[in-house]
Amino acid sequence: MHTALVTGADRGLGFALTARLLSDGWRVIAGRYLEDWPELPALAERYGERLVIVPLDIGSDESVHIAAKLASAQTNSVDLVIHNAAVSTPLKDLDLRGGLDYGDMKRIYNINALGMLRVTEAFLGLTDAGSMKRQCVVSSEAGSVERCERRAWYGYCMSKAALNMGTMRLYEQLRPEGYTFRLFHPGWMKTYMSGVKSEEGELEADEVAEAAARYFVEPGEANGRLVMRDWSGKEWPW
């Protein structure tokens, strides 16, 4: 049985991916961030020991290391990691004229860009021992400099551009060791990035999770180079 780690698994895409992998027969280590959100515990009742829930704040070195220890107590290896957790901000319209909130921009970067590195490093012992050595990074079109037409939302877009760069550099480092990568833009989803469930998105998390799971588990490297693909399979420019 394959084992996956999913960050930000409480709700939204992370939860949908967790549910999808479980129904496909995987064991999932689900990073729980929200203390009292009911969806993961409900899944645990259904899947028993195949779902391992660990507290995980990817913005904290300590939390990530504890989560890796807890995971190590349950498994000797992780085959696939889905770096999904991220935050947005209610301050997305701030611009240079109105004054940017640099503290908020650092908060976002710490989670969206550095979180992926923390998790990758802390779980290397487990992923090195895995059979797939697959790192899947949920990024966003908001990280594409070439396509960027926004006039604000600095913190989020900068964090995703940096995430793409971090993924590229890890690809360079870890690929010779047998790792493969997936970089993914999920599209505009009806999820909880604004704190409440969005009714405006174009896609349900479940349908995106289905496409994402297929892309994440399929063997090999896409064209021998790292690309960012969206839920429909379309490639996005950097």
Added chain:
Amino acid sequence: MAGKHIVVIGAEHPFADRMCRVWRDEGNAVLAARAGGAGNEAAAGTDELERVWFNPLEEASVRAMAAKAGETMGRIDLAIICLDNRKEFALREGFDSGEAMELYDYNALGPLRAIEALLPCMGEGSKRIGLLSDVRDSLTEPMGARHLGYDMSLAARRMSVQIMANALGGEGYTFRAAVLDLEREREEPREELAAGACRVLSDLADQEVLRVFRME
């Protein structure tokens, strides 16, 4: 180009210092805004460049630098960002999230703080914002993972320049990036390259909103 008012931010770097001198020798007024702290003054030498010290991580210090620029120059024509803090660290070799955050704060947020503070003095000038960058900001060129945090901070900064161009282009602001090929990792900057960077960053005849030049 002559007679322009130029603020060079991050002018403590040898390459940026060369650029200050090129522009000054052409007949421009140049303010060398040097990142650092008390005690670093000696390192600046005893030349006649007008200079100010500031800390790119502190909004108050950046605002004080901008106030000094406003006092000494009145209008600002060109704001040239040369801030650069580079450290090596990679995964498996002691990746430090605190250091990675510092690099973001300095290389990506420092320029935004500076431009935000200088904007009020730029409306009457030539409205040119220039950036000295590095080829490590490229996602298409393999660079290895030794500068993981640094490279990520440059990617974030590249995105911020694009958003600024989108936001301010309509008001007549133009943006230029001169991308150096690891030049600032050399001991001695090359004079002709500094002159070339000055040329592309200050070519005001070209009013395209954003251009990126690779400096060879």
